[in-house]
Every structure is written in C-alpha cells, then in structure tokens.
Amino acid sequence: MVIAWLSLLPLLRLLVEALHPKTIIGVIASPVLARALMHSVVTSLGGAFVSLLIGTAYALAVSVTDAGARRLLSAAALLPLLIPAQIVALAWMQMLSPSGLLSLPPGSDAALYSAGGIALLLGVEHMPIVFLAARAALAGIPAELIEAARAAGAHGPRVLARIVLPLASPGLAAGFGLATVSCLGSFGIPAMIGIPARYPTLAVLIYQRLAGFGTAVLPEATVMALCLAVVSGIAAAANGWVARRADVRTIGGTAGGTAYRFELGRWRLVVTAALLALAAVTAVLPLGSLVSTSLSRAYGVPLRPATATLGHYATVLATPEMAGAFATSAWLALAAATTIIALAIPLAVLRAWGGQVWLKHLLGAFDRVIDAPYALPGIVLAIGMILLYLAPLPLLRVSLYGTGWIMLLAYIPRFLPLGLRPVQAAVARIDPATDEAARAQGARFLHRLVAITVPLLGPAAAGAGILVLLTAFGELTVSALLWSPGNETIGVLIFSLNEGGDIAGAAAVSVLCLAAVFAVAGLTALLPASARRVLPWAA
Amino acid sequence: MRIELVDVVAAFSERRALDQVNLDIGAGEFLVVLGASGCGKTTLLRVIAGFHRPISGEVRIGGRVVSGNGRFVPVEDRGLGIVFQSYALWPHMSVAGNVGFALARRGVSRADRQRRVTRALQQVGLEDYAMRYPMELSGGQRQRVALARCLAKAPAIVLLDEPLASLDPALRGAMQDEFIGMHQRLGSTFVYVTHDQSEALALADRIALMQQGRILQCDPPRVIHDCPASAAVARFVGGGALVPAIMLAAATDGRTRVRAAGAEWLVRTGRGSTPGPVTLCVRPHDLALGQAADHGSARAVVLDARYQGSHWLVRVRLEDGTELEAAHSGEPPARGKSVELRILDGWVVPDAIPVSEAGTQFTRR
Numbered sequence: 001m002v003i004a005w006l007s008l009l010p011l012l013r014l015l016v017e018a019l020h021p022k023t024i025i026g027v028i029a030s031p032v033l034a035r036a037l038m039h040s041v042v043t044s045l046g047g048a049f050v051s052l053l054i055g056t057a058y059a060l061a062v063s064v065t066d067a068g069a070r071r072l073l074s075a076a077a078l079l080p081l082l083i084p085a086q087i088v089a090l091a092w093m094q095m096l097s098p099s100g101l102l103s104l105p106p107g108s109d110a111a112l113y114s115a116g117g118i119a120l121l122l123g124v125e126h127m128p129i130v131f132l133a134a135r136a137a138l139a140g141i142p143a144e145l146i147e148a149a150r151a152a153g154a155h156g157p158r159v160l161a162r163i164v165l166p167l168a169s170p171g172l173a174a175g176f177g178l179a180t181v182s183c184l185g186s187f188g189i190p191a192m193i194g195i196p197a198r199y200p201t202l203a204v205l206i207y208q209r210l211a212g213f214g215t216a217v218l219p220e221a222t223v224m225a226l227c228l229a230v231v232s233g234i235a236a237a238a239n240g241w242v243a244r245r246a247d248v249r250t251i252g253g254t255a256g257g258t259a260y261r262f263e264l265g266r267w268r269l270v271v272t273a274a275l276l277a278l279a280a281v282t283a284v285l286p287l288g289s290l291v292s293t294s295l296s297r298a299y300g301v302p303l304r305p306a307t308a309t310l311g312h313y314a315t316v317l318a319t320p321e322m323a324g325a326f327a328t329s330a331w332l333a334l335a336a337a338t339t340i341i342a343l344a345i346p347l348a349v350l351r352a353w354g355g356q357v358w359l360k361h362l363l364g365a366f367d368r369v370i371d372a373p374y375a376l377p378g379i380v381l382a383i384g385m386i387l388l389y390l391a392p393l394p395l396l397r398v399s400l401y402g403t404g405w406i407m408l409l410a411y412i413p414r415f416l417p418l419g420l421r422p423v424q425a426a427v428a429r430i431d432p433a434t435d436e437a438a439r440a441q442g443a444r445f446l447h448r449l450v451a452i453t454v455p456l457l458g459p460a461a462a463g464a465g466i467l468v469l470l471t472a473f474g475e476l477t478v479s480a481l482l483w484s485p486g487n488e489t490i491g492v493l494i495f496s497l498n499e500g501g502d503i504a505g506a507a508a509v510s511v512l513c514l515a516a517v518f519a520v521a522g523l524t525a526l527l528p529a530s531a532r533r534v535l536p537w538a539a
Numbered sequence: 540m541r542i543e544l545v546d547v548v549a550a551f552s553e554r555r556a557l558d559q560v561n562l563d564i565g566a567g568e569f570l571v572v573l574g575a576s577g578c579g580k581t582t583l584l585r586v587i588a589g590f591h592r593p594i595s596g597e598v599r600i601g602g603r604v605v606s607g608n609g610r611f612v613p614v615e616d617r618g619l620g621i622v623f624q625s626y627a628l629w630p631h632m633s634v635a636g637n638v639g640f641a642l643a644r645r646g647v648s649r650a651d652r653q654r655r656v657t658r659a660l661q662q663v664g665l666e667d668y669a670m671r672y673p674m675e676l677s678g679g680q681r682q683r684v685a686l687a688r689c690l691a692k693a694p695a696i697v698l699l700d701e702p703l704a705s706l707d708p709a710l711r712g713a714m715q716d717e718f719i720g721m722h723q724r725l726g727s728t729f730v731y732v733t734h735d736q737s738e739a740l741a742l743a744d745r746i747a748l749m750q751q752g753r754i755l756q757c758d759p760p761r762v763i764h765d766c767p768a769s770a771a772v773a774r775f776v777g778g779g780a781l782v783p784a785i786m787l788a789a790a791t792d793g794r795t796r797v798r799a800a801g802a803e804w805l806v807r808t809g810r811g812s813t814p815g816p817v818t819l820c821v822r823p824h825d826l827a828l829g830q831a832a833d834h835g836s837a838r839a840v841v842l843d844a845r846y847q848g849s850h851w852l853v854r855v856r857l858e859d860g861t862e863l864e865a866a867h868s869g870e871p872p873a874r875g876k877s878v879e880l881r882i883l884d885g886w887v888v889p890d891a892i893p894v895s896e897a898g899t900q901f902t903r904r
Contacts, residue, residue: 142625142627144623144625144627145627145628145629147588147590147614147621147623147627148621148623148627148628148629148688149629149640150590150613150614150615151588151614151615151619151620151621151698152615152640152641152688152692153615153616153618153641153692154615154640154641155615162640163629166631167629167630167631
C-alpha cells in the first residue's frame with residue numbers, strides 16, 4: 001500500500017489540482033502551450049527516427065553480419081545508457097566549439113541550436129532503446145528462414161528487404177514507440193539546447209514557468225503537465241496497440257539458436273569502418289571534446305600544452321556546494337537503489353508465488369500502476385510530488401518540499417520499474433520447487449524469503465540495484481524541479497553552471513560524473529554472470 | 540544433376556564434422572544420408588547446399604566445381620531447392636507469396652509465375668489455400684507448402700533436411716508418398732537426410748550411412764540391410780545380432796559354411812573372405828522355429844516373445860549361451876519351452892572388405 005501511495009498519489013493529487021475549468025481553459029487556449037507541444041512532438045518523432053536509423057544499423061551489423069569489432073560496436077551503441085542526457089548535450093556543444101577536439105571555428109555550433117539539433121541529440125541518447133529492441137528481434141529470427149530465402153536464389157539485399165526487416169519490424173516498431181515516449185518526457189537535451197535556441201518543448205516550458213514564477217503558477221504548470229502526460233499516454237497506447245497487432249510469430253525453427261550471419265565479403269571492411277566512424281562521431285569526439293574543454297584555461301581557447309590547466313577541477317572540488325552535489329547525488333542514488341531493491345524482492349516473490357488469490361490480483365493490478373511514473377514524463381512526476389508534499393505533512397508539521405527527501409520520494413516510483421523488472425525476471429527463472437521444498441519443511445514466508453529466495457535472487461537484485469544507482473546518479477529531469485539550495489544534484493549543478501556561462505566548470509563536473517559512472521560500470525565486470533545478465537551493456 | 544564430393548573435409552572450430560568424404564550422386568538419384576545425430580549428415584547437406592565452406596576437398600555440381608580450388612559458389616547461385624525440418628516458411632507472406640518467392644527474380648512473367656504457383660499448390664493439394672498465411676495451417680499443410688515452394692522452382696537438385704522429424708507419425712507415411720511423387724515429377728537429384736532407418740529404407744535409391752564424419756557404406760537399401768559392410772552398419776540398420784563365428788571353407792557361389800553358437804550354418808558371404816574367425820550378421824528373418832531337414836538347426840530355449848503386428852519376435856538362448864531373435868508368424872511357444880531353431884540365412888560381415896566392393900552397383904528402381 002505504501003508503494004502504491006508513492007506511485008499513484010502524486011498523479012491523483014495532480015489531477016485534483018488541475019481540474020478547475022478556468023485554469024484548464026486559460027492554459028489550453030494559450031498559443032504558447034500549443035507551440036511547445038508541437039515542438040515536443042516534432043523533436044520526439046525526429047529523435048525516435050534518428051534512433052531507429054542508427055540503432056537498427058548497429059543492430060544489423062552486430063546481429064546478422066560478420067562485421068568486424070562487433071563487441072566494440074555493441075558497446076558504442078549502448079554507451080548512451082550510461083551518459084546522462086545533459087552531459088550528452090554539453091559534450092556535443094563542446095565538439096562543435098573551438099576548444100573541442102576538432103578545433104572548429106567559433107559559431108560552428110549554430111546548427112545544433114535548432115529543432116534538428118535537438119532531434120539529433122535525442123536520437124543519439126535514445127539509440128540504445130532501439131538497438132536493444134532490434135537486437136532482440138533479429139536474434140529471434142530462425143536461421144532457417146534466411147537460409148530458405150538464400151536457397152530460393154535471393155541475394156543479400158533482397159533477403160534483407162523481404163525477409164529480415166519485415167520479420168524484425170514488430171521489434172523495430174516497439175523500439176521506435178518506446179523511444180518516442182521517452183523523448184517526449186526528456187528534459188536535459190531540450191533544455192540545454194532548446195532554451196538558448198528559443199525552441200522550448202513542453203517539458204522545458206513547464207520548467208521555465210516554475211523556475212521563473214515559483215509555486216504561484218503551479219495550477220497552470222499542472223495543466224501543462226497533464227497535457228504532456230496525455231500526449232505521452234497516447235503515444236504509449238499507440239505503441240501497445242501496434243505491438244499487439246503485429247503478430248508475426250515464427251514457425252518452427254530454432255529461435256534463439258545460433259543466429260544467421262551474412263558474410264559481407266569485400267563490404268566487410270567498409271561496413272565496419274563506417275560504423276566505427278559513426279561511433280567516433282556520436283561518442284568519442286563529443287566525450288573527448290568535453291575533456292578538452294574541461295582542461296582548457298579559458299572557454300573558446302583551443303587546447304594546447306600551454307593553455308592546459310587542472311584549475312577547473314580544483315575549483316569544483318574546492319567549492320563546498322559543488323562538491324556537495326556529488327554527495328547529494330551519491331546518497332540519493334544509493335538510498336533509491338537500496339530501497340527499490342528492498343521493495344522489489346518481496347513484491348516480485350509475492351506476485352510469482354504468493355498463496356492467496358486476492359493478493360495475486362492486487363499485485364497484478366499494482367504491476368500496471370508501477371509503470372505509470374516511468375512511462376510518464378519525469379517533469380510530470382515532479383509536479384505531482386510538489387503538489388503532494390508542498391503542504392506540511394500531517395502530524396509531523398514539517399514540509400518535505402525544500403529538502404532532499406522529496407527527491408528520494410520521487411526517485412523511488414520513478415526508478416522502481418527499472419529495479420523491479422529484472423528481479424521479476426530472476427524470480428521467474430527460479431524453480432518454484434525450491435520454495436515449495438522449504439514450505440514442506442515448515443518454513444514460514446519470512447524465513448523462506450531470507451534463507452532461500454534472497455540468496456538465490458541476490459546476484460540479479462544486485463545487478464538491478466546497480467542499474468538504478470547509475471541511472472539515478474546523473475538524473476536531472478526530476479531534480480531540476482525538486483532541488484533546493486544545499487541539495488543540488490550533479491545534474492542540476494551541470495545544468496546551472498552551463499546556464500551561468502561557466503562551461504569549463506560544467507565540463508569538469510561532467511567528466512567527474514562520467515568517471516564515477518564508468519568506474520562503477522567497469523567494476524560490474526567483476527560481478528558473477530548471474531548479476532551481469534541484468535545489465536544491458538554486459539549482456 | 541550429378542553431385543560429386545571428393546575428399547571433402549569440413550569442421551566446426553576443432554571438431555571434424557566431415558572426414559575425407561567421397562560421394563558420387565547420380566543425376567536423378569534419390570540418395571538418403573542416414574546416421575545418428577552428430578554423425579555429420581547435416582553438415583554434408585550444408586556443404587552441398589553451400590551454407591558451409593569445407594576446409595579442403597572439392598564439390599562439383601553437374602560437373603562444375605562449386606567448392607574447392609579457391610572457388611566457392613554461394614548458396615543463392617547454386618540453383619537448388621531445400622526442404623527444412625522446420626519448414627522455414629516466411630510467416631509474413633501468404634502461401635502463394637512463399638511459393639512464388641523464388642520465381643520473383645528469375646525473369647518469370649507475372650502470369651507465368653501465377654500459373655506455376657497454382658500448379659505447384661495443386662500438386663500438393665493446397666490450391667484453395669493460396670491466400671492463407673502459414674500460421675493458419677496445420678503441420679502437414681505447412682510441410683506441403685514447403686514442398687510446393689520447391690516444386691514451383693523446379694530445381695535440378697533438392698536437399699531435404701529431416702523433413703518429417705517434426706510431423707506426427709500418422710502423417711509421415713502420407714508425406715513419404717509426396718516425396719516420391721515429387722521426385723518422379725521433377726526428375727531431380729534428391730539428397731535426403733534422416734536418422735530414421737525405416738524412412739531411409741522406404742525412400743532411397745541408395746543409402747549413405749554415416750558415422751563420425753565418415754561414410755561407412757553407400758548402397759541400395761536392400762544391400763545395406765542384407766549385406767552390411769561392417770559391424771557398425773549391421774548394428775545401425777535392421778534388427779538381429781552379430782555372432783562370432785569360424786568360417787570353415789572358402790566361399791563358393793557367394794555361400795560358405797560357418798560354425799557359430801554350437802551349430803553349423805550355411806550363409807552368404809562377399810568376395811575375399813578367407814576361412815578363419817569372422818563375424819556373422821543374423822537378422823530375425825534369417826531364423827525360424829521348428830523342425831526342417833534341409834537347413835542347419837540348433838536346440839534353443841524360449842526366453843520371451845514380443846508382438847510386432849505382422850509377426851512375433853521370439854528371443855531364444857542357444858546351448859552355448861548365445862541369445863538370438865527369430866521372426867515367427869504363428870503363436871509363439873511358451874516361455875522356457877525348448878525348441879528347434881532353424882538357420883535359413885546369415886551374412887559374413889566383411890569388416891576388412893572395402894566399402895565399394897561390398898555392394899552391388901546402383902540401379903534405378
């Protein structure tokens with residue numbers, strides 16, 4: 001019940017607040033809202049399209065060809081999972097700036113500040129969603145179906161066009177839909193690029209209103225948030241509808257057996273080089289430029305041995321509020337991960353093996369509710385949290401608004417699906433007989449949970465916890481609205497340093513943030529395989 | 540079209556799947572490759588198809604080298620038809636789309652394509668199903684669509700990879716008829732891989748029996764069954780027992796006398812056997828229960844009897860302890876009863892005789 005409260009109540013509260021006819025009419029009639037909504041839809045569809053193109057290209061190369069460096073290409077396609085959106089935006093800005101690795105002339109980044117620029121970066125950031133969906137879809141195509149086409153005399157391109165892509169299309173469509181929904185809710189990229197470009201998306205508009213006028217415009221912001229929620233909901237529903245209709249099941253064959261690999265022959269080198277070049281442009285150059293900016297003495301000065309300095313890092317580490325952001329993000333991420341895993345294990349176990357029928361039904365219904373905060377744009381969740389906790393808590397007479405706790409309370413529903421789904425999958429893999437055997441020995445639920453289930457689930461749960469930890473560490477969307485002085489997160493710090501013009505400082509914080517994320521992600525290589533299976537980049 | 544394999548070696552990582560395989564498949568022949576799983580029979584098919592590139596050796600199709608000497612013709616240019624165990628129908632295409640796929644790019648006109656698709660579907664009795672999708676068909680219908688796909692293309696070579704393995708037994712007999720009909724209609728060379736000996740015996744012009752990447756014997760079914768070239772072949776195909784024996788005299792007219800299990804037998808033998816220790820292959824139908832004057836016989840005790848439908852298999856123990864199985868058509872004698880065992884026939888397994896000499900020449904049925 002407590003968790004349902006956490007997940008559902010912010011949204012219910014939001015509804016009550018906004019359902020005042022005057023507010024609704026006033027906001028909906030405004031051309032500002034319509035324009036921002038249009039911007040959201042255009043950039044999201046554009047971003048999802050970019051994701052579809054490059055994600056599918058990587059997935060095809062990695063899954064159904066003998067292209068070289070396939071592990072490296074896989075890693076390049078999944079890398080954006082580990083990089084917070086605002087850092088992606090900052091890194092691309094640096095790549096196109098004079099202090100970037102390419103040492104471009106000033107003004108080269110003008111094209112980035114446009115709808116196309118936002119869509120491009122959204123596309124890069126959400127590419128892993130399409131890549132993972134496409135890779136799974138391609139791996140599910142039985143090799144015989146491709147062999148049969150080749151035996152019928154079809155050469156590579158025709159097999160690709162008539163057999164491989166049609167069979168993978170449900171997966172590709174699902175990836176495209178998920179990427180669209182995710183783009184609609186994204187904040188970091190449209191904020192970093194769209195605010196200077198005067199091209200606000202709806203999420204950015206809501207942020208600007210609340211940041212500019214405070215809680216006075218809360219009802220107005222609430223209606224806007226609901227509009228965004230409705231659009232996301234429609235996109236998510238459309239995605240589900242397509243997924244249910246696309247019933248291209250495969251017949252016979254050994255799905256999941258050894259996948260078919262096209263021999264590229266003389267094209268092998270070309271394909272490999274093209275995709276590595278793409279990886280260089282989408283990952284290596286931006287991140288390298290981020291590092292070079294963080295090391296250059298003054299913004300806009302090309303990096304030379306004479307102009308290099310570690311001063312920005314020294315400043316970041318020496319300034320208490322900057323160093324404090326690392327502490328805030330760290331404790332928030334750790335607390336969120338721990339709480340979510342502590343909740344996920346009993347939830348998953350009860351849902352799978354719970355004895356009582358009513359309990360199963362309740363948890364089944366709850367299962368659908370849980371996804372709501374994750375599918376909904378983070379900014380909508382944040383507004384719900386403000387509405388819920390702005391007033392002092394009953395009895396305690398303290399308000400959580402303005403403390404770090406409100407962010408933790410928002411992170412838990414936001415990232416619960418991320419932690420719960422892998423644990424549920426792990427429960428499904430455990431033989432129920434292990435639990436039944438313990439029952440037969442007379443062990444009660446709690447005893448079984450501690451003695452049998454938790455040890456068996458431990459690795460997967462740890463993997464899921466790390467996934468939540470790394471995602472929450474660089475979070476910006478929710479904390480952009482919920483932070484308070486003394487409780488800045490790293491995401492907020494990067495965002496405000498950039499907004500304040502301290503680009504080098506923002507770059508230095510970003511590099512430190514990425515260093516921490518990559519270090520933790522790198523350490524997961526030491527985990528047992530059963531824990532690593534949960535992590536998309538290790539699978 | 541003729542298919543020739545010369546000293547073909549194929550491997551998966553370390554393991555040798557084909558070890559110096561030589562095979563000459565005549566144009567229009569129905570060759571069944573028979574063997575247990577993992578014997579290399581599927582690899583052999585994939586080498587002929589062009590899915591697997593051999594390490595060494597040569598593959599020729601219709602006299603043209605398709606693999607070997609640095610040449611490798613990919614599968615799409617070999618002009619074959621393949622029937623897969625899993626049918627491998629494309630689920631996103633209608634039955635007609637599946638059947639017509641191979642015709643789409645061969646310069647076949649639309650009307651001609653339509654005609655050929657319809658005719659192929661008629662031949663397998665599915666003309667009313669052209670617009671259906673594979674998901675809507677039963678297993679047997681799906682396999683027939685796969686056959687129609689082959690028929691429409693009318694390839695000179697058809698490769699079949701355990702095409703009956705995922706059908707239930709009741710359908711297998713009917714599908715065997717389809718294969719024979721298709722073979723007669725197309726006049727193509729058929730290479731059919733299976734682990735089921737009854738399928739092999741029923742369908743094949745010749746059976747190539749494989750074990751551990753080698754072809755043990757390649758002969759017509761009758762020769763494989765009656766004159767196995769080695770103990771391994773005798774064990775794999777047909778029932779019965781291998782009995783150690785002493786060959787008493789040199790062969791005359793392909794027959795010789797042997798002493799085995801305490802009795803003297805008149806059996807068949809191939810060329811080159813010399814008097815001395817040999818191995819005798821005794822099939823259940825080589826033995827009979829009851830008295831007779833003109834054949835060798837021995838005393839035996841009945842152990843048990845298993846009903847086979849058309850006859851009984853009676854297990855008996857001879858006086859020296861050898862256990863044999865005899866085919867018996869009437870009611871079997873009671874367990875423990877002492878009977879006279881007649882020895883009608885047998886075959887001296889020519890372990891040392893080269894495979895090619897063991898069998899007769901390939902003849903068309």
